Amino acid sequence: MWRDRVGRAQLSTLSAEFDWQQLQQLAGGDAAFEAELLAMFLEDAKNSLQQLEAAIATQNARTIEDVAHSLRGASANVGASTIAEIALELENTARAGETHNARQLVQEIGIHYQKIQSQLRT
Structure with a gap:
């Protein structure tokens, strides 16, 4: 089980990044399904970050949004609350047609993504 590989200190660190109760509720308490959801989220988030970088390069506010x-x-x-908050800020900024701080927001998302990924893969 993935939670067995993640120590208490790591879970504590991730608590600021992740709402574990949200993930457990979504998975219905099924640890294998939790792991599957996390894997899908990490892959989708990685793809989203790549799409955002491409949209920023072309200043495409609609795609960024x-x-x-x-x-x-x-x-x-899945409970990645910090990423969700930053993504909301990015979405609202892009909706207003502003892309000047999009790269910074995407970098922040990337930092939080990396924290989650590195803690879960240890």
Whole structure:
């Protein structure tokens, strides 16, 4: 089980990044399904980050908004609350047609993504 590999200190560190009760509720308490949901989330978030980088390079506010919206929903569903909050800010900024701080927000999302990924893969 993935939680057996993650120590208490690591879970404590991730508590700021992740709402574990949300994930457990979504998975119905099924640890194998939790692991599957996390794996899918990590892969989808990775793809979203790549799409956001491409959209920022072309200053495509509409694509930034759409991808940020999808990332926000996926993050909120699995309990990645910090990523969801930043994605909401990115979505709202892009909706207003502003892309000047999009790269910084995507970098912040990337940092939180890496924290989650590195803690879960140890």
